[in-house]
Structures are given as C-alpha cells and as structure tokens.
Amino acid sequence: xxxxxxxxxxxxxxxxxxxxxxxxxxxxxxxxxxxxxxxxxxxxxxxxxxxxxxxxxxxxxxxxxxxxxxxxxxxxxxxxxxxxxxxxxxxxxxxxxxxxxxxxxxxxxxxxxxxxxxxxxxxxxxxxxxxxxxxxxxxxxxxxxxxxxxxxxxxxxxxxxxxxxxxxxxxxxxxxxxxxxxxxxxxxxxxxxxxxxxxxxxxxxxxxxxxxxxxxxxxxxxxxxxxxxxxxxxxxxxxxxxxxxxxxxxxxxxxxxxxxxxxxxxxxxxxxxxxxxxxxxxxxxxxxxxxxxxxxxxxxxxxxxxxxxxxxxxxxxxxxxxxxxxxxxxxxxxxxxxxxxxxxxxxxxxxxxxxxxxxxxxxxxxxxxxxxxxxxxxxxxxxxxxxxxxxxxxxxxxxxxxxxx
Numbered sequence: 001x002x003x004x005x006x007x008x009x010x011x012x013x014x015x016x017x018x019x020x021x022x023x024x025x026x027x028x029x030x031x032x033x034x035x036x037x038x039x040x041x042x043x044x045x046x047x048x049x050x051x052x053x054x055x056x057x058x059x060x061x062x063x064x065x066x067x068x069x070x071x072x073x074x075x076x077x078x079x080x081x082x083x084x085x086x087x088x089x090x091x092x093x094x095x096x097x098x099x100x101x102x103x104x105x106x107x108x109x110x111x112x113x114x115x116x117x118x119x120x121x122x123x124x125x126x127x128x129x130x131x132x133x134x135x136x137x138x139x140x141x142x143x144x145x146x147x148x149x150x151x152x153x154x155x156x157x158x159x160x161x162x163x164x165x166x167x168x169x170x171x172x173x174x175x176x177x178x179x180x181x182x183x184x185x186x187x188x189x190x191x192x193x194x195x196x197x198x199x200x201x202x203x204x205x206x207x208x209x210x211x212x213x214x215x216x217x218x219x220x221x222x223x224x225x226x227x228x229x230x231x232x233x234x235x236x237x238x239x240x241x242x243x244x245x246x247x248x249x250x251x252x253x254x255x256x257x258x259x260x261x262x263x264x265x266x267x268x269x270x271x272x273x274x275x276x277x278x279x280x281x282x283x284x285x286x287x288x289x290x291x292x293x294x295x296x297x298x299x300x301x302x303x304x305x306x307x308x309x310x311x312x313x314x315x316x317x318x319x320x321x322x323x324x325x326x327x328x329x330x331x332x333x334x335x336x337x338x339x340x341x342x343x344x345x346x347x348x349x350x351x352x353x354x355x356x357x358x359x360x361x362x363x364x365x366x367x368x369x370x371x372x373x374x375x376x377x378x379x380x381x382x383x384x385x386x387x388x389x390x391x392x393x394x395x396x397x398x399x400x401x402x403x404x405x
Contacts, residue, residue, distance in 0.1 A: 031111035032058045032067065033141060037125060038148040043159060046178055047146060050186045051112060053221045058108035059195040067108060067143060110193065115140050125162070133165030144192060161185065163192055182222055190226070197229045199250050204257040209238040236260065239296040239315060268294035270302070272323040277304040279323075339393070339400040346390040353383040 034051065038044040058064070117125065117136065124132035126149045137145050147162045152175060159181065161169035169188040173181045186200060203211055203223050211218050211225075212235045218225050227250050234256065236244045241260040248256055268291040270279050279286050280301040281294075291300075297315040300323070307325035314321075357379035364376055 032063065032108040032143045033113050034110055034144040034146070035113050035115040035140065035142050036146045036148070037115070037117065037122065038146075038150065040148070040150040040152075042178075043148055043150045043157075046182055046185065047148060048112075049182065049221050050189055051110070053186060053200075053224055053226055054189065054193045055110060058110050058193055059198065060191060060193055061195060063143065063192060064108065070143070110144075113140075113142070115142070115145075128162045128165060128167055130165035133162070137164065146189070157181075161188065163189065168192075179222070183224075186224065194226060198226050199229050199252050199254070201225050201227060201248075201250060202253070202255045204255055205236060205260065206238070206241075208240055209236050209260065211236055234258075239263075263295070266294050266317055267292060267319060268298075268300075269320045270300060270323055271320065272302045272304075272310075273325060274304050274307070277302040277307070277310075277323065277325060336400050339397040343390075343393040343397040346386065346393045350383065350386040350390045353379060353386045357383045 036044060036047050036051070038047060115136075121132065121136060125136070125145075125147045128147075133145060133147075136142075145164055149160045149162075151158050155175055156172055157175045157178075158172050159169070160167065169185055171181060171184055183200075190198065190200065201224070203220055203225060205211065205223070211220060213225075213227055213232050215233075215235075229250055231247055231249050233245065233247050236246075236258050238260075240263060242263055244258045244260060246256075246258055248254065270281075270289045270291065272279065272289065279289055279291075280303065281291050282299055283301075294317075296317060297313065299311065299313045300321065301312075302310045302323035302325055304325055306328055308328050310323045310325045312321060312323065357376065360375045360379050364373065
C-alpha cells in the first residue's frame with residue numbers, strides 16, 4: 001500500500017514539474033489576442049480595415065509591458081498552484097527551485113479572435129465599465145478588446161469606441177462617407193498596437209500601381225499604410241505607368257504622391273492566317289491589323305468564317321504577333337488524329353509486306369527447286385505499293401499537323 005502511494009505521488013510530482021517547465025514556452029508562443037465587439041456590420045468592417053493596416057508585429061510599449069506583466073502573473077499563479085499541490089502530497093522535494101526557462105523574445109504578432117458575450121456583459125462593455133473589461137479580458141485571455149457602440153440617425157452615424165475599458169474615440173459622421181472616420185479611428189487605435197516611432201502614410205496612387213517600401217511589397221488598405229518614422233525608399237510599379245523610385249522622409253500624416261507617367265502607347269501589327277481575318281482588340285473589332293495603342297495587358301482575337309477563333313492574352317510588350325487560325329473542320333473531325341492513325345497503319349503494313357518479301361526471297365535461295373517465284377513477285381509488288389502509300393500518308397500527316405491544311 002505504501003509503495004502504491006509513493007508511486008502515485010511521484011507521478012503527480014512529475015506531471016506538475018512538466019507543467020511548470022512547459023508553461024513559459026506556451027505563454028511565450030502566444031500571440032497578441034485581439035477581439036472586436038460591434039453589432040453594426042458596416043462599422044465592424046471599418047474596424048477590420050483599421051486592424052488590417054495595423055497588422056503584423058505589435059510594437060507598442062504599453063502593449064509589450066502589459067503582455068510581459070501577464071506572463072509574470074500567469075507564471076506566478078501556476079507556480080503557487082504547483083507548490084501547493086506538492087506540499088499537500090508531503091513531497092520531500094519542492095518544485096520551487098529555479099529552472100532554466102525559455103525567455104520571451106519581446107516580439108508579438110496580432111491575432112483576431114472571435115468572442116461571445118451575454119447581453120448583460122455587452123451592456124456593461126458598451127458603458128465602458130472598466131471592471132467588466134478586466135474580468136472578461138481575463139476570462140477570454142485577451143490582450144486587446146475593442147468595443148464600439150454605434151447608433152444611426154438618418155444620414156448621420158454616431159460612434160463611441162472603448163479599448164480595454166478606456167474611451168478612445170467619439171465622433172459624428174456622415175453615414176455614406178466614412179473616410180474621415182476611418183482616419184480618426186486609425187489614429188485612435190495606433191498607440192495600442194504600434195510604437196511611437198510608427199507613422200501613418202497616405203499613398204496617392206491608382207489601384208493598378210503596386211507599392212514596395214525598402215524592397216518589401218506592401219498592401220494598401222484605403223490607400224493607407226503604416227511604417228517607421230524616418231527615411232524609406234519607395235518603389236511604384238505598374239503595367240500602365242513608368243516605374244518610379246523615390247526616397248521619402250516618413251512623418252505623421254504625410255501624403256506620398258509620386259509623379260507617375262503613362263507608358264507611351266506602342267504599335268502592334270497583327271499578322272493573321274488567313275490574311276483577311278477579323279481582328280478584335282480588347283473585345284472591340286478593328287478595321288486594320290495595325291493596332292495604334294496596344295497598352296498592356298492586352299487581349300487580341302482573330303476570327304474568320306470556317307476557322308476556329310484564335311485568342312492571345314499578353315502582359316509582354318511586342319510590336320508584331322502571329323495569329324494562325326486552324327480550319328474548323330480540323331477541330332470537328334479530329335483530322336490530325338486520323339492522319340496519324342493512317343500513317344502508322346501504313347508503316348506497319350509496309351514493314352510486314354517487305355518482311356514477307358525478304359522471307360520468301362530467302363526461301364527461294366535455299367530451295368531453288370521450290371516454286372517460290374510467284375510469291376516473291378507478289379510480296380515485292382505489295383511492298384512497293386505499301387511504300388508508296390506510306391510516303392503519301394507521311395506527307396499527309398506532316399501537312400495536317402504542321403501546316404494545318
């Protein structure tokens with residue numbers, strides 16, 4: 001009985017020790033859990049756009065400090081529970097000795113999570129009750145809780161936003177135009193996620209222009225991005241505009257407007273077979289085979305009665321393109337496959353007939369008194385005819401497959 005009790009205690013000790021050793025690793029790997037509570041779908045989408053702009057590493061000093069304190073509290077609580085369990089089991093050794101633990105590297109990645117609250121809890125949250133925020137954030141293991149109370153009155157919408165129990169934003173804006181609200185909300189949430197060295201840049205470029213900062217491609221949300229304060233090399237590329245590279249000194253509310261120049265229109269000659277095929281450029285029929293403004297990307301189609309349409313899409317600049325149409329009957333009757341089958345059939349027949357000719361001629365030489373003369377003559381004639389048929393089918397196959405006639 002004593003042995004069973006000692007074994008049970010040892011296993012319990014081992015489980016608690018493993019929990020203590022692995023807990024810091026789990027906590028260090030945890031992301032910066034963020035939740036949004038908003039009953040208005042349109043405003044919820046607005047907050048989602050703001051969080052998309054602020055996505056990536058969390059660098060806010062207050063967020064990092066709060067997260068570090070959270071790790072210490074969780075670590076202390078788990079150790080207290082473990083020590084209490086070990087003392088109750090009358091263990092000879094405690095787990096209070098310092099163990100080598102994996103240290104938190106100070107970096108966080110934001111993760112948007114779904115949460116569910118009761119109507120009573122939501123009522124407290126919409127009133128900005130700090131105790132309700134603290135309790136619910138602890139229960140749901142949240143690092144950032146954004147609650148938006150939105151009411152619409154005719155053409156106007158009133159919004160009030162709380163972050164971790166703190167009222168950070170209140171405004172009245174035109175419901176159909178939320179651009180100013182987006183900008184104000186972005187600046188209100190920025191300090192909770194990014195450091196003071198982070199600034200908001202407005203990029204004034206068409207949607208077809210791709211943007212990269214210091215060699216890294218960025219995705220603009222509502223023509224807005226965030227980056228660190230200071231000098232950056234920005235590159236703007238597009239199939240419609242000349243590439244522009246510029247150095248900007250990023251500061252608050254800077255509007256970047258690169259001087260974009262349209263790529264000069266290029267001439268494109270569409271050579272077609274048959275030569276009088278109808279040419280459609282970007283879906284519109286042209287009266288000539290010379291395209292004056294072949295802007296990229298382009299789509300060109302050649303059509304002619306009795307032939308299958310020929311379509312080409314290209315993102316590469318060129319001054320000449322060959323459009324060779326295939327007769328429709330080739331597609332409908334599978335003429336290429338038939339020509340190939342005829343060629344291989346004649347090839348096999350020719351090999352057999354010449355093989356028979358060689359065999360009969362050899363037998364005639366071995367048995368000169370036998371009557372092999374007519375057979376040799378017959379196989380020679382058949383072999384010659386098959387050879388002619390083989391050559392004809394070979395050229396027919398070539399013309400059908402290669403020349404398209």
